[in-house]
Amino acid sequence: MTDFVHPTLLLVLGALPIPFLRGLIRKIYLLLIPALAILAVLTMQPGDYGAARFIGQDILIAKVDNLSIVFATVFTIMSLIGMVYALHLTCAGQHVAAFVYVGSALGVVFAGDYLTLFLFWEVMAFASAYLVFAQRSRQAIRAGFRYLMVHITGGLALLGGIIAHGLTVGSLRFGPIESGMDVGVYLILAGFMLNAAVPPLNAWLTDAYPEATVTGAVFMSAFTTKTAVYVLARAFPGTELLVWLGTVMALYGVVYAVLENDCRRLLAYHIVSQVGYMVAGIGIGTEMAVNGAASHAFAHILYKALLFMGAGAVIYVTGRRKLTELGGLYRTMPLTVALYMVGAFAISAFPFFSGFVTKSMVIAAAGQDHRALVVLALTMASSGTFLHTGLKLPYYMFFGTDRKLEAREPPRNMLIAMSMAAVLCIAIGVFPQPLYALLPHPVDFEPYTTVHITESLGLLMFTALGFVLFLKALDPENTISIDTDWFYRKGARRFLWLAENPLARYEKAVSDVSETTVLPFLHGAARTGLRIDHSKVDAVVNGVARAILSTGEALRHLQTGVVTQYALAMIVGVIAATAVFAVMWR
Missing domain, CATH: 1.10.287 (Helix Hairpins)
Structure with missing residues (x-):
């Protein structure tokens, strides 16, 4: 492994000295490690690294190919942008958790076997949960425990699937599953889909992300779901079930976003929607579709992080996150408004922004595969994305009714991080070829055709007209909508009632009988001996x-x-x- 430096080592081991560093030295160090990780990814060559035997199984620490490189590249870039955004923090714990979180996500991306993948998969869950607990509010602690509960359940399903699948095929190598669908494969798929937030396994995301710290939510928006997209692309390309699950996701997230008043919860639902495009592309399984899923994951990480950074800047400055409590901030936060809108145009697939050259590849692949219903659904979801993320949220957060809030621009490092992400969103949209060159298959797709530009602008302008005409109907309400998390929010309460009442009474009755009858009898027998x-x-x-x-x-x-x-x-x-x-x- 002399010609290969695993970026996970740089980040996970690099997290250890952070609590002992102070001031300017810590800030330089926090930027240096992600920069070295970027360099390590850009200079690595395809191949297998770190092959070994463990508990009788072949282990492969790192498998480097085009698919892993494209995800590792954007992960390391995002780690640098995220660290710039969090540079003002004095809490060493959040920096350590972020390093371990990113490092474990990279460990999953390069994993060549299921044991390695599972190890980093679980570390990723616990490291990200810390970014929720670090908020220290009562709501955050509850959401953090629910987040862990769901991910531990998913991890157990994944582990069970790995064991069953390994016994079936006689190997734990991680790659395309060609042995057919059995119980083990379905458990693996369920574990992957949970992290991808495929409904009905999605509510953990919209429950926990809004409760995370301002900087923690930025990291969480970038890694967990996109790591799941990567493993689905690696193991399940061409799985028909994913086509329809992804299509439902794209619409599901948009519909629930209509109901949201919390700005970060609204953005979290659009993570569900946008990941739906990627899942559908993986399900279609053609070279263009997989390229579209990978490229859209790349673009999504950057523009979604930019949107969360913009919303986080507002929360950092005002202490408020509900749209019913915000408004009129464009006067005091003009730079934040401008940078946020770059992310909004990118996610809405405006021409010359990143989403236009990536999302359209998935839709075009669905069209080439003669899936008219999928094309229609994904196009409708794209319109809904612009309606809520590009129009509704910025209108009520930055414009709308002036709430006379005392606000200012956020710290300079936060603006720099937002600017870095915004530049990349525009650069990818204007010059898509460098991104296309990273993709796992040769790209034969031209996004800037007259028909495509005209259709996209027509759809977007029609959506803007609808927003203006039905503005009053879109007014946010001071409510919270419960998704499928109802089952473990309410179900857990019912289970605790059962444990604290009937079961506890039964246990007490058994204990009383034991103490009054059984134990005296046994003590007497022990004293007199057995005959x-x-x-x-x-x-x-x-x-x-x-x-x-x-x-x-x-x-x-x-x-x-x-x-x-x-x-x-x-x-x-x-x-x-x-x-x-x-x-x-x-």
């Missing part, structure tokens, strides 16, 4: 054995079902055990 007549025990045992044999012979001749025979055998066994116990304690 066992071994000849009688032998006689009883022999008799019981003969009875069981004769009963079995009789059952064999009886015309009874298996269940009946099993019940009779159980009765005989209980009688025999009771007889032996009675003789021993006579």
Whole structure:
């Protein structure tokens, strides 16, 4: 491995000295490590690295190819942008958690076997959960525990699937699954889909992301779901189920965003929607579709982080995050407004912004595969994205009713990070070829055709007209909508009631009987000793054995079902055990 430096080592080991550094030295260090990780990714060559044997299995620490490089490139770039955004923080814990989080996500991207993948998969869950707990509010702590509960459940499903699949195929190598769909494969798919926030396994995202710290939410928006997109692209390309799940995701997130009042919760639902495009592209499975999914993940990480940074800047300055409490900030935060709108245009697929050259590739791949319904649904979802993220949210957050809030631009490092992401969103939109060159398959797609530009602008302008005409109907309400998290929010409460009432009373009754009857009897027996007549025990045992044999012979001749025979055998066994116990304690 002399010609390969794993970026995970740089970030995870690089997290260790952070608590001991102070001031300017810490800030330089926080930027240096991600910069070195970017350099490590840009200079690595395709190949297998770190092959070994562990518990009788072949382990491959790093598998480098075009698919892993495109995700690793944007992950390391985002780690640098995120660190610039968080540079003002004095809390070392958040920096450490962010380093470990990014490093474990890179560990998943390069994992060549399922054991390595599972290890980093679980580390990623716990590191990201810290970014929720670090907010320290009551709501954040509750959301953090729910987040962990869901991800531990998903991790157990993944582990069970890995074991079952490994026993079936005799190998734990991570790659395209060609053995057919069995129980193990379905469990692996379920574990991956949970992290991708595929409905109904999505509510953890919109529950936890709004409760994370301002800087933590930026990191969380970039890594967990896109890591899941990567593993789906690696293991399940061409899986028909994913086409329809991804299409439903794209619409599902847009519909729920209509109901949202919390600015970051609204953006979180649009993560669900945008990841739906990627999942659908992976399900289609053609070279263009997989290229579209990978390129859209690349673009999405940057523009979604920019949107979360813009919303986070507002929360940092005003302390408010509900649209019903915001408005009129364009006067005091003009730079934040401008940078946010770059992200809004990118996610809405405006020409000359990154989403235009990536999202359209997925839709075009669906069209080439003769999937008219998928094309229609994804196009409708794109219109809804512009309606809420590009129009509704900035209108009510920055314009709308002036709430007379005392506000200012956020710290300079936050503006610099937003500017870095904004420049990349525009650069990818204007010059898509460098991104296309990174993709796993050769690209034969031209986004800037007259028809495509005209259709996109027509759809966007029609959406803007609808926003103006129905503005009053889109007014946010001071409510919160419960998604499928209802089941574990309410279900957990019901389970605790059951544990604290009927089960606790039953346990107390059993304990009382034990203390008043069983334990005194056992203590007395221990003091006086056991009086066992071994000849009688032998006689009883022999008799019981003969009875069981004769009963079995009789059952064999009886015309009874298996269940009946099993019940009779159980009765005989209980009688025999009771007889032996009675003789021993006579």
